[in-house]
Amino acid sequence: MKRLTLEDIGKMAGVSRATVSRVVNNHPNISPEVRHRVQRIIEETGYQPNLAARQLASNRSDIIGLVIPNPVQSLFMDPYFARLIQGVAQACNASDQTLSLFLIEHDEHEKHTFNRLLGNGLLDGMIIAADGKNDSFLPQLRASNMPFVLVGRFANMDGIHYVDADNIHGAYRATEHLIHTGYRRIALIGSSKNNAGAQRSQGYQQALIDYDRPCDDALIATGDFTRHSAYTAMQQLLPHRPDAVFAASDEMGVGAIRAITGAGLRVPDDIAIVGFDDVPSAGAISPQLTTIRQPIQEMGALAIETLLDIISDDVTEPQQVVLDTQLIIRESCGAAHDRDR
Amino acid sequence: MKRLTLEDIGKMAGVSRATVSRVVNNHPNISPEVRHRVQRIIEETGYQPNLAARQLASNRSDIIGLVIPNPVQSLFMDPYFARLIQGVAQACNASDQTLSLFLIEHDEHEKHTFNRLLGNGLLDGMIIAADGKNDSFLPQLRASNMPFVLVGRFANMDGIHYVDADNIHGAYRATEHLIHTGYRRIALIGSSKNNAGAQRSQGYQQALIDYDRPCDDALIATGDFTRHSAYTAMQQLLPHRPDAVFAASDEMGVGAIRAITGAGLRVPDDIAIVGFDDVPSAGAISPQLTTIRQPIQEMGALAIETLLDIISDDVTEPQQVVLDTQLIIRESCGAAHDRDR
DNA sequence: TAATGAAATGCAACCGCTCTCAGGTTGTGC
DNA sequence: GCACAACCTGAGAGCGGTTGCATTTCATTA
Numbered sequence: 001m002k003r004l005t006l007e008d009i010g011k012m013a014g015v016s017r018a019t020v021s022r023v024v025n026n027h028p029n030i031s032p033e034v035r036h037r038v039q040r041i042i043e044e045t046g047y048q049p050n051l052a053a054r055q056l057a058s059n060r061s062d063i064i065g066l067v068i069p070n071p072v073q074s075l076f077m078d079p080y081f082a083r084l085i086q087g088v089a090q091a092c093n094a095s096d097q098t099l100s101l102f103l104i105e106h107d108e109h110e111k112h113t114f115n116r117l118l119g120n121g122l123l124d125g126m127i128i129a130a131d132g133k134n135d136s137f138l139p140q141l142r143a144s145n146m147p148f149v150l151v152g153r154f155a156n157m158d159g160i161h162y163v164d165a166d167n168i169h170g171a172y173r174a175t176e177h178l179i180h181t182g183y184r185r186i187a188l189i190g191s192s193k194n195n196a197g198a199q200r201s202q203g204y205q206q207a208l209i210d211y212d213r214p215c216d217d218a219l220i221a222t223g224d225f226t227r228h229s230a231y232t233a234m235q236q237l238l239p240h241r242p243d244a245v246f247a248a249s250d251e252m253g254v255g256a257i258r259a260i261t262g263a264g265l266r267v268p269d270d271i272a273i274v275g276f277d278d279v280p281s282a283g284a285i286s287p288q289l290t291t292i293r294q295p296i297q298e299m300g301a302l303a304i305e306t307l308l309d310i311i312s313d314d315v316t317e318p319q320q321v322v323l324d325t326q327l328i329i330r331e332s333c334g335a336a337h338d339r340d341r
Numbered sequence: 342m343k344r345l346t347l348e349d350i351g352k353m354a355g356v357s358r359a360t361v362s363r364v365v366n367n368h369p370n371i372s373p374e375v376r377h378r379v380q381r382i383i384e385e386t387g388y389q390p391n392l393a394a395r396q397l398a399s400n401r402s403d404i405i406g407l408v409i410p411n412p413v414q415s416l417f418m419d420p421y422f423a424r425l426i427q428g429v430a431q432a433c434n435a436s437d438q439t440l441s442l443f444l445i446e447h448d449e450h451e452k453h454t455f456n457r458l459l460g461n462g463l464l465d466g467m468i469i470a471a472d473g474k475n476d477s478f479l480p481q482l483r484a485s486n487m488p489f490v491l492v493g494r495f496a497n498m499d500g501i502h503y504v505d506a507d508n509i510h511g512a513y514r515a516t517e518h519l520i521h522t523g524y525r526r527i528a529l530i531g532s533s534k535n536n537a538g539a540q541r542s543q544g545y546q547q548a549l550i551d552y553d554r555p556c557d558d559a560l561i562a563t564g565d566f567t568r569h570s571a572y573t574a575m576q577q578l579l580p581h582r583p584d585a586v587f588a589a590s591d592e593m594g595v596g597a598i599r600a601i602t603g604a605g606l607r608v609p610d611d612i613a614i615v616g617f618d619d620v621p622s623a624g625a626i627s628p629q630l631t632t633i634r635q636p637i638q639e640m641g642a643l644a645i646e647t648l649l650d651i652i653s654d655d656v657t658e659p660q661q662v663v664l665d666t667q668l669i670i671r672e673s674c675g676a677a678h679d680r681d682r
Numbered sequence: 683t684a685a686t687g688a689a690a691t692g693c694a695a696c697c698g699c700t701c702t703c704a705g706g707t708t709g710t711g712c
Numbered sequence: 713g714c715a716c717a718a719c720c721t722g723a724g725a726g727c728g729g730t731t732g733c734a735t736t737t738c739a740t741t742a
């Protein structure tokens with residue numbers, strides 16, 4: 001059961017291999033009769049073009065790469081990536097692209113990976129899930145002619161295509177919600193570990209300013225997106241008697257809750273918490289965490305869409321899209337109007 | 342900056358393109374002098390072979406596919422897949438393979454995907470994360486000559502290569518732990534939704550038998566791996582007064598805890614819980630969940646290793662490996678000897 | 683010294699598809 | 713009836729590697 005080639009199909013249909021190729025690729029100038037005859041034979045035989053040969057001849061692989069440069073442990077701690085992968089994968093399915101996944105393990109590996117990907121001609125384009133820090137690959141990438149789109153957690157950059165969630169406004173919304181609910185001493189557990197963290201801090205501060213709240217430095221603590229760091233940060237915050245905390249991630253929100261309950265206080269009765277991310281466990285812990293949800297899958301889908309436009313259409317002006325976030329009200333903010341189990 | 346070819350390198354080194362190819366591929370019969378000269382030029386120019394051309398000529402792509410046939414929502418609910426992807430990706434990095442990811446969205450899509458993958462010659466081999474049910478693709482796969490390895494959650498099958506975690510023994514161990522801790526009426530929230538679920542139920546029962554405990558059908562409830570289903574299941578269980586529950590997944594363990602606390606009882610004081618999977622939130626909820634951890638990343642790595650052996654070496658006898666699990670003792674079993682924050 | 687063979691290298695035929703170019707056919711307008 | 717255009721189709725030259733076979737080189741051995 002040797003694999004069929006264009007030549008074989010052509011022979012069966014009494015046409016040349018070029019004609020079969022045209023049918024396969026939906027070229028316009030084919031007579032309906034021939035088209036149908038060839039299509040029927042393709043159907044019957046289950047012929048499929050050899051992708052390597054096609055790629056060699058046409059210089060197009062229909063493979064797009066998803067590169068995740070972050071250190072390893074993030075991946076399986078943070079549901080963000082799982083969702084992103086899913087969104088991108090589904091978008092690839094929908095547009096008949098093949099998705100290749102590249103997890104960067106460390107700096108040297110990053111260099112090696114980018115070198116390979118930019119040199120071996122495998123990919124038509126790349127989606128890069130950067131974090132806005134440590135983006136040392138950018139210059140090389142820009143110098144190449146590889147189409148790429150950055151997704152999420154990235155700094156605003158000139159002339160680069162990217163898709164991100166609106167971290168600033170999400171944080172703003174979280175803080176605003178705490179203000180509306182009536183809290184007066186609203187603390188922040190922030191982080192400048194990545195760009196998203198910085199933006200979330202920014203949103204927090206903007207909300208305070210807009211609502212004429214004092215921005216007390218004693219109510220600002222710093223973590224690194226881990227639960228443990230937030231536990232410590234919360235302990236530092238406690239003496240300053242906040243009545244609410246905006247934690248820049250759910251993981252940190254959980255750490256804050258632990259510190260609060262550990263100090264004999266209660267959430268939200270004594271101190272309210274709002275997180276960010278809406279990780280699955282946000283609804284599992286007690287009290288359930290009020291949080292900000294990012295449209296991660298939409299981001300992935302949009303990134304693919306944008307990338308395909310770049311690849312085919314020669315999009316000229318940079319596509320820079322920031323998607324809105326959503327406030328998910330649960331128990332930890334003390335304003336629940338709707339509780340799921 | 343046109344991309345270099347073997348021909349170009351050959352010209353620069355004063356040798357033929359065939360010789361350069363041999364250097365690149367480490368063929369033995371090359372004089373050291375030529376080898377070095379060519380290598381130096383490759384180094385200087387950063388030449389990289391075109392993968393499509395190589396694949397076309399050699400019929401080998403060094404791309405392996407990871408196929409995840411489960412329905413969509415599992416993926417981002419269940420950290421299992423994120424970890425599996427990570428394990429496989431790292432193993433691919435280590436062995437210079439490119440990983441392509443295929444998420445199946447529904448039955449028809451499954452058929453379409455397998456047809457494509459078996460027909461277009463893109464992949465050297467596939468890793469398939471099946472669940473032991475709905476494996477309708479298997480006959481077609483076996484009929485093809487595509488090398489493949491099944492990973493996890495799969496039924497024991499003849500003549501097929503697979504890697505799995507020892508669900509039976511893991512469940513046995515969980516149950517045994519509850520027995521050792523002194524509980525007498527140990528309930529099960531199981532599921533036969535997939536093969537792993539069935540095996541976990543089996544391990545539970547075996548433990549009861551081995552320790553001469555009665556196997557009371559009233560203490561066996563069924564869920565579908567969701568938190569909600571376990572909540573309901575636990576409510577049915579409560580009237581029969583279990584003093585401990587083995588839940589066949591952490592998600593279900595969380596649902597059970599909710600039902601217990603919802604009924605005004607406490608975990609583990611009134612009813613102890615052990616889960617399965619060790620999802621990240623298992624340590625985040627209160628009480629922290631005692632559970633069984635699977636070596637998911639090792640499974641991924643081992644699957645790749647096995648697959649590469651099959652691709653290159655013509656491994657003949659089926660490789661069937663079952664990896665051991667680990668009991669993670671936290672609070673919910675009432676036997677904590679060690680608590681993290 | 684010539685025959686022998688192993689090692690190193692080049693030649694050229696693929697791998698299967700795309701795409702330009704040119705040839706053939708048919709249709710349109712005058 | 714003829715010129716010209718529009719449309720189909722086939723021939724064939726790549727795309728950039730790999731690899732069997734032929735050739736050259738050179739040390740070994742009869």
